[in-house]
Amino acid sequence: MTPQTDLFGDTRTMPVLAPLGRETMQQRHARRLAHDRHPLTNLPLCGIEGATCGNCQHRFRRGGGARSYNKCDLMRNTGGPGTDLRLKWPGCMSWKGKVGT
Ligand code: SF4
Numbered sequence: 001m002t003p004q005t006d007l008f009g010d011t012r013t014m015p016v017l018a019p020l021g022r023e024t025m026q027q028r029h030a031r032r033l034a035h036d037r038h039p040l041t042n043l044p045l046c047g048i049e050g051a052t053c054g055n056c057q058h059r060f061r062r063g064g065g066a067r068s069y070n071k072c073d074l075m076r077n078t079g080g081p082g083t084d085l086r087l088k089w090p091g092c093m094s095w096k097g098k099v100g101t
Helices: 025-034
Strands: 002-005 011-014 059-064 067-072
Touching: none
Parallel strands: none
Antiparallel strands: 002 011, 059 067
């Protein structure tokens, strides 16, 4: 709440409203993680100690060289950053551990 003066010189306390607009991709990822949801798939987290996208069988790399990106083969993948995975993200309920790990 912030005090503001109206047209008639009266001071009123006005609520501070959240700005309208779309949340950024980073904000969406953080919001989902805060609710124990996977940032990309929005599925519940598997809760297995040490399970991450980086050690999941569904993770694959698209592209080559310096321009390669981690993706999930359970997702409909676009060529854009909206479907990129972070290896450190906790595994979702579809996590499948790699053989020998
Ligand atoms: S299935 Fe595996 S790679 Fe895909 S989002 Fe879940 S944990 Fe990550």
